[in-house]
Amino acid sequence: MIWFLLRRLLWMIGTLWAVFTVTFFLMHAVPGGPFSSERQPPIGIKRAIEARYNLDLPVWQQYLLELEKYLHGDFGLSFKMGDFSVREVIAAGLPVSATLGVLALAFALTLGLTAGIVSAVRRGGLLDFSLMSLATIGIAVPNFVVAGLLIILFVFIWPVFPAGGWGTPMQLVLPAVCLGATFAAEIARLVRTGMLDVLNQDYIRTAYAKGLMTRAVVLHHAMKGAILPVVSFLGPAVAGILTGSVVIEYVFAIPGLGYHFVQSATQRDYTVAMGLVMLYTVLLYTMNTVVDVAYTVLDPRVKLN
Amino acid sequence: MPSPDEIQRYSALLQEAQHIRGVSLARDAWRRLRRNRVAILSLAFLLVISILAFLTPLLPLQSPYIQRLDLSFAPPAARPLWTESLKVDDSAAPQAGSTVDWINKQFGDISTFNRRMIELRVKLFGRWSLNSILGRDELGRDLLARLFWGARISLIVGLVATLVSLVIGVSYGAIAGYLGGRVDNIMMRLVDVLYSIPFIFVVIFLVTILGEDSVKARLEQIGIDRITIFFFVVGAIYWLTMARVVRGQIISLKHEQFVEAARTVGADRWRIIFRHLVPNVFSVVIVYLTLTIPQVMLFEAFLSFLGLGVQAPAVSWGLLANQGFRVISPLKIYWWLFVFPSLALGLTLFALNFLGDGLRDALDPRLKNK
């Protein structure tokens, strides 16, 4: 296990370097820079500004300088929000997105697992149909439509929740639900599929034959097998949630990473963009490792290789 | 010498055996699918939508591009049901009159094929079209027409992009999963690296570079326009998850007995992967597929959010849903702009999902001959 984790760590460092390089050159190849402004300063000043940020150097030199800074843990200042360093932006945004993500995921898992299990067990019945329909709505409609609907209902018509912002518990509910709805639906479907696969296995029939009740069968025997596809899905799902649903954060004015992510990309805020890409890579990698380990734990047939 | 009883028994068996035909997976699946009413309904719905989308220029609809600024934000109106919306105002431009000009004016730059359909439509329905029974948008454009024309783009984007991701993803994941070891490691590391590159940069990068005049001109010569590039860009983003899921399933499956059996019989690895393992992951792939098509269509909506998606004057469901969303406020809710595109998207994706479920049940090889 230790060797496995160590090897994974090495690979992660390698991946980080590769991602850093590719992202850096991608960003610099696109037109427009962080100082594109409708207000064009006279040419001498523009050059002075660019020199201050090393933008006057050839790209490969900028790359090396940037790499060196990163190795020292210096991610630089944001270009667009100059008062903040990239670390401060990440430090402020990560807990926000993480909280929102965890709440959304909790909502999604609870709803998804329950719906999926019930559907699978009562397969073909009315309950199966209605639950799956509800689940389908979650993925059949863009999340801003869900957000729009919920805003109309719970902010305008019955003013229960605030329209946006971050800080109070009430401001958490709508965004978390909107964000989680998509994943709840996907989880429900995956669980259902997984469960159905498992329920058809021989050992399940054996369990039934032994006289065990449905609940016992489901919870003790079938669950583990059914969770596998969900676990496999969790990796990308969590990474996706963690960087935040951009749309949700934009709509509800939530200062999370997903929002910073897109803003930095479209505004060519190189430093913040790079920092977030690195963070995203680390998180994703960690999630994948956790998922792989979880797979071994849950399914003894799978070996860590 | 067998007794008459035995002979009778054996001949009955023989007759029965002759009736049992080896059933191929596909036919067996289709039989099962037919019994699933919801799935068949969904299939029918999708077929109808696709046909309607394909035949859109033939339908008696208004133009999706012509603006009626005086009718901005008009709510849905069912009376009168028919309007003479395609009537040409002859006092306008000097060279009015010929059908060619008129079609150009109403429908913009369209292909010859569509043009023929519109000409046929005029022969069938004259210049009458359905009134705006779904209302109009900010610029007074008919929502009904826009929904139909948008369907074409949305459906094609969803289909093509998903197919691209399917082909690449399944092959990649199956190979990686089965071969295991170092090859698997390298292949999956590559996927991880690609996954970690924020797609938004890639898309902005590609779309901008490909929008450069010189590049665009050269591509248009080969017949690749912006939309085609779009398909491939989007498809190229979604194959990663597919590969991962398939790999996970293959890993679980490769220890199953049927794989052992195939190996014993002497099948080489490619045969095992593509002939034996892949069909078994089909159910998961199909479900994932029906999850990807919606994702692709929703991703297209997200790109429209950023202005990188379908460009005016083209229209897609994502664009329409976006437009509808942006006018939500407590002041006045132009519900039709929000509800109808969402409904269109929702119902289609609904249908796709139920069909996917049905297919999953139908294709499960363990249910064979049930």
Add this chain to the structure above:
Amino acid sequence: MNFRGRNWFVAALLLLLIAATAWALSNKPPQAADFTFVNNTEIRSIDPALALGQPEGRVIMGLFEGLTNWDPKDLHTIPGVAERWEISPDQRTYTFHLRDNAKWSDGSPVVAGDFVWQWRHMLDPLYATEYTYQHWYLENGERYTSKQFGPGDPVEIELHQRPDGALPFARGKVLHGKLIAFIAAPAPNSSASLPPSENAPPQPSATDKKDEPIYLIEIGGHLRAFQTVVDRDLPKWSLPPWAAAAIKDALEKSSTADSKDKTDAIPPAPQIEPSKNVLLDFSEVGVKEIDDHTLQIHLKAATPYYLQLVGFYPLAPTNPRCVETYGYPGWTKPEHAVTNGPFKLDSRVVRSRLRMVKNDQYWNAANVRLNSIDVFPIESSATALNMYLNGEVDWIPLAPNTAVPELLAQKRTDFKHTPEYTTDFYRLNCTRPPLDNKLVRQALAMALDKQQIVDAVVRGGEVIARSCVPPGLPGYESAMCSEYNPQRARELLAQAGYPNGKGFRKLELIYNTDELNQNIAEVMQAQWKENLGIDVGLQNMEWNAWLSASANMEYDVCRGGWIGDYLDPNTFLDMFVTDGGNNQTGWSNKKYDQLIDDSRREGDPAKRMKILHDAEAILMDELPIVPIYYRVSRNMIRPYVHGFYPTLLDLHPLDTIWIDEAEKQQFKDHGGRG
């Protein structure tokens, strides 16, 4: 089956959930501020020098105060830090007397030296920003920034080391001397050195990869040589190989030129020292500290709107001691920031909330009636509107465009819809045929039914524009272009050689991604097709790509616009001089340049306005831009907020605002929304 493993997994997830929820709920938001408003974006900085636009302006105007202030009702100049001033007869010298009781939020007095420090900092090419050019009205200001000096000029040399006992981020030690010779580095591949140039050093070109030049400077009777080295290169800096020979040459030339006595020995070549920068001596620049409370300014030319300009928020001072102690961005943190305006910075969470509280040290604190202000940087105008209508904020500066017709129809009194000093126009690339033909441009302009665009698309009650400078400024009359006349437009196009649009190539119109821009572009496309028979393709671009295309003139027709910085036509008209940075059309007209130049010299206000009018007349005849409409503000503000006045520049100083608590309570009691 690994029972324990599975349980650990679930337990871990549950723990994570509880932790996250606890964290989220533990962050108690501060008590609601007296006054809350939405800013349209997270500001780049609270530093006035780094201001970019109105979002920064709103915050900076609350935190800092310049020499003059702008009256909240009509933005005329009123005393700020300076309580009175004198202007010389030639209108080139201003003497500002600062008030005794002007203080920073840490209690120290605001002195003339603070202004000098800040303005020098902005003029310094190492720290130049987008608004630096506003200081180029000062005598020698532009020379200072662009390093335009030559042999014989007094120079200052900034070294890398700080003087002993200086603050951590203070300027390096500064030496003063006289430039003897300037030695340009040789071209990269040549080993020979260039002869010293007698003229001002050439501007470094964009592809300049040569070494920095060497300056021979006489300081206190001794000859010294300096080469500018950037901080990042200092550790590896060494004497350039060509230097020794070059200096010897320079000394020979200079001594042969000076001396009449051939027996004068050539002085020994001095050791080259690294310097951080060599600039024109700042004492040459027209801003001087006479004493702590007197600031004298010498302008390059008479500038009638200068008093207004010094009240413009990028020209506000910062506290030198604070900045030099903590550096940038450290000093902008709430625990360090020192400000001199009616408010000071209390707390700040990026893209979430910025809180200002009353500055008790402000000289006019007695008249400031708000104790705290919250600023929410919210990018989505739809969300902002929803928050406003939900009673969560008191003021939003920009209601979404799509909501405006409904707001107007409902005749809401809290919707302030007043003219702005802003013009939306489209640039025409005058370097690309057929747009280089004046007749074509005029035809394009005349074929646009702007009223239709405004009525049906923008629908915010905007006024159509036929001039570059918006109306509303007393004393100035804008020059107009022709009205909508499709018939005449067709004639002009035919005259230009494209009857009925035949033979006219397809133009491409670019705009930045935005619903409104797209709708306007589509209508324009339709109108040009209808009226002139020409084809126009639309291309929407992401913001940065669009800015880039506009600046590099990679377009045929490009959406643009301009918000006036101060109330004078010059803010619009000086954009379009030849090679102006904000021209971006390739249009050049000598007479126009001349008129703009003349206007800078004309002292009589009435005559000056006439000159500007004439210049605009040329602009509106040549039409490198097609003006479409003047903007109207879209403020929404609750009736219990007083002291808020609609102004032409849509700037609203925060110090005069006050809340009627009783009215607000009443509003809350009735539901607090709608």
